[in-house]
Amino acid sequence: MKGRPDSSPFVRLFGRFLREQGLPVTHQREAVAEVVFGSGEHLSVDEIERVLRSDGQHIGKATIYRALDLLVRSKLVAELDFGEGFKRYEHRLSADPIHEHLICLNCNAVTEFQSDEVHRIEAMVSARHGFRPTRHKLEIYGLCQECTVAGVEVTPEGLTCPIETV
Amino acid sequence: MKGRPDSSPFVRLFGRFLREQGLPVTHQREAVAEVVFGSGEHLSVDEIERVLRSDGQHIGKATIYRALDLLVRSKLVAELDFGEGFKRYEHRLSADPIHEHLICLNCNAVTEFQSDEVHRIEAMVSARHGFRPTRHKLEIYGLCQECTVAGVEVTPEGLTCPIETV
DNA sequence: GTCCATGCAAACCTTTTGCACTATA
DNA sequence: TATAGTGCAAAAGGTTTGCATGGAC
Secondary structure, eight states, X not given: OTTOXXXXXXXXXXXXXXXXXXXXXXXXXXXXXXXXXXXXXXXXXXXXXXXXXXXXXXXXXXXXXXXXXXXXXXXXXXXXXXXXXXXXXXXXXXXXXXXXXXXXXXXOOEEEEOOHHHHHHHHHHHHHHTOEEEEEEEEEEEEOHHHHHTTOOOOOOSOXXXXXXX | OTTXXXXXXXXXXXHHHHHHXXXXXXXXXXXXXXXXXXXXXXXXXXXXXXXXXXXTOOOOHHHHHHHHHHHHHTTSEEEEXXXXXXXXXXXXXXXXXXXEEEEETTTOOEEEEOOHHHHHHHHHHHHHHTOEEEEEXXXXXXXXXXHHHTTOOOOOOSOSSGGGGO
């Protein structure tokens, strides 16, 4: 396990979920769970496959996708989409169960943050619309501190003043 | 034009953008722009193609994608991703320039709302992290009023009590 | 022994690209 | 007339599926 954080409690929880569902607890499912729970990152399927390979485990991509589907259904793992054209996965049982993301448009770095206000907005807006919320997603896109001090500039390409000729 | 709202001012703006960029203003680009600006919906590429076809216009998908890319670059149109596996597009020059989305997990209905608080959160969180925000995205997923009164239930499938055996 | 999972490859879906031809400016 | 756009089809990239084999319970 190469010095990654201990993921065994979470893997055990996943095993319990599988048993609750009457599904076999297989080597491959545990291996995928270990990688996801053992990383603080938002992993792509490719990255998960790479970590498994570096541990000497050859698990087919289809199996990884199927294991991730179960992990998401167990609610132990969340599926993320930062608009990169593929999905990422993160475990949801860290100290910060619900958090939002700051995403750098230049280097793709992702910073997490929490905001109680978002929950208030979710509740208020939902009440106003008769909506029953189950989850929300708040993402802020822009330039991270590193890229800003490195002098990276966002190049606005839109109309100089769209509204003026309406 | 089939009784859709008048989209010509926006199409003219798009034409101005194209000229500013030294790009030709073609029939196809104007036709795609007309469809997007003429609809209050969040349209997929398939839906745009269908509307064009019903107007008797046969425009290749590749051209639609290329026109949408220009519309997004002009900042007159926003690209949306509700996790359906494909993108949607909406015009950004309506009365509500920046808004968030309530998305029904059962019928996929999308309701828009505005929240000044989100802008405050964006500013505060960004300041705290030295982040330079350019845009944000807040989506609340759940059950819309119609589906709730229709008796639809969200079926929680996760672990009965994940945390208890950690 | 039954049932489900795995692995591989093929299929799938959306989006992008290459290229011969056509239209804009 | 030069330059860029269009349309078609093929390719690309991520994800899903079919099927024969192998493993969990």
